[in-house]
Amino acid sequence: MFPLPLIFLASYTLVNAGSANKGDNCTQADNRLQAGTYQFFDDCNSVTYCAANGTCLLKGCRKDAFPFGYQQGADVPPLCPSGQFCPDEMDACQALLPVGSACQLNRDDECAPPPNAADLADTTSRGLNVNGAVCLNNVCMWANATLNNDCTVENTPYTAYGATGEFIDIVSRGNCVVGLYCDAATKKCLQEKEFGAACTADKECSSWNCLASGTCGVDTSLPKHVGTWVYVVVAIGIFGGIFGTLCGLFLLHRRQRDQEREKRMQYWREQNAFHQNLLQMRQTARASILSLPNNGSARSTMYGRDGMSPDEAPILQHAAPKGSGLRHYLGDDSSEYDDGVMMEPTQSVRRDEGRF
Incomplete structure (x- = not known):
């Protein structure tokens, strides 16, 4: 309801x-x-x-x-x-109506309050009465009926709408004092029921909330209070989520760093293997050059002076040495091994030139 x-x-x-x-x-x-x-x-x-x-x-x-x-x-x-009220027509202000006067539906404010209005007035904001006065069945009366005494009840069916469609919501009101309700069957004022008690209407419960299960529930207007343990669990969950996220990001980034490091190590190993292959090729070439006749001389000086072709002519002093394809190939490498190897034939030739 x-x-x-x-x-x-x-x-x-x-x-x-x-x-x-x-x-x-x-x-x-x-x-x-x-x-x-x-x-x-x-x-x-x-x-x-x-x-x-x-x-x-x-x-x-x-x-x-x-x-x-x-x-x-x-x-x-x-x-x-x-001391005055404005009727539903809103034509002009009128004086409050005494007890027993005709009033308009739910217009408790049209009725004059009782002398003890402060004691009978509804302070729960539930619309039980206005300053101790209530309009029931279009008649002004005071909400002063006490426990187990006769009372007047008014049931008004309203058309309401919910998730399942249109339904009828019956609002029942009475002239009992605050804390009591007028039972529709016996027309007697009864004490409002506490949480968990059996009920058939909201007015029977002190919380004004009769659940669909037929028991009085908590007051829906009251703020929701939770235990301290709920705050502790929520705080742990929040900080746990924060630290869990940070740890997850750290592990993820560490995995990515390890992958990048492995890539760099693989590249370094490949480059190192390539460099070792180059060193081996250089050592093989040097050994081959040193194994040539005349202790690695690039040219032979055992030839005659007569009948020699231009290619067999001896190397003269101050003459430009004839280039070697191997020398050019090794010289392009800019290696210290090449410089040492290529110096040896030059010295050998100079010693041969001194003989002649």
Whole structure:
């Protein structure tokens, strides 16, 4: 069931107005409460009411601080002073009604309060009464019925809407003092029930919340309190999530660093193997050159002077030495081994030249 204050708010603060403007004709016989919502309806628009002469006139009072249907900055009718009320028609302020007078549906504020209003007034904001006065079955009375005494009950069916569609919500009210409820079957005031007790309606529970299971639940208007252990668990979860995230990122990045390090090590091993192959090739070439005749001499000096071809001519002093393809190949490598090897044939040739 919906909380009672919300039902009251929907029933007498909203106005289902007609379309007639100021000065247009209207009929007071059309004034009524709409079925299901019990909103007041007349032929006039939201800023006028249907007067006794059959024309729409501007409203003379308002019930709410922010009335419905007025544009921003527009002149609104005044609120009624203390000791008066504004009826559903909102034509003019009227004096509060004494006990036994006719009143409009759910308009407890139309009834005059009892002398002990401070003791009987509803301070729970549930709409049980207004200053100890209550309007039941369109009659003003005081909410002063005590435990196990006779009481008056009013059941009003409202049309409500939920997740499963439209349904009927019955709001039951009585004239018992605060803390008691009027039982519809016995018409007696009974004590409100505590949490966990069996119930059939919200009014039976002190929390004003009868669960679908048929027991009184907690007050839905109270703030939710949890134990200290809940805060501890939540804090552990938060800090655990933070540290878990940091550790996960650290392990992930360390794995990526290891992969990159392995790639660099593999590259270094490949480059080192290539360098070793080059050193072996150089050593093999050096050994081959040193194994040549005349102790590695690049040219032979055992030849005759007569009948020699130009290619067999001896190397003369100050003559430019003839180049060697092997010398050029090894010289391009810029290696210290090449410099030592190529110096040996030059010295050998010079010693041979001295012989001649």
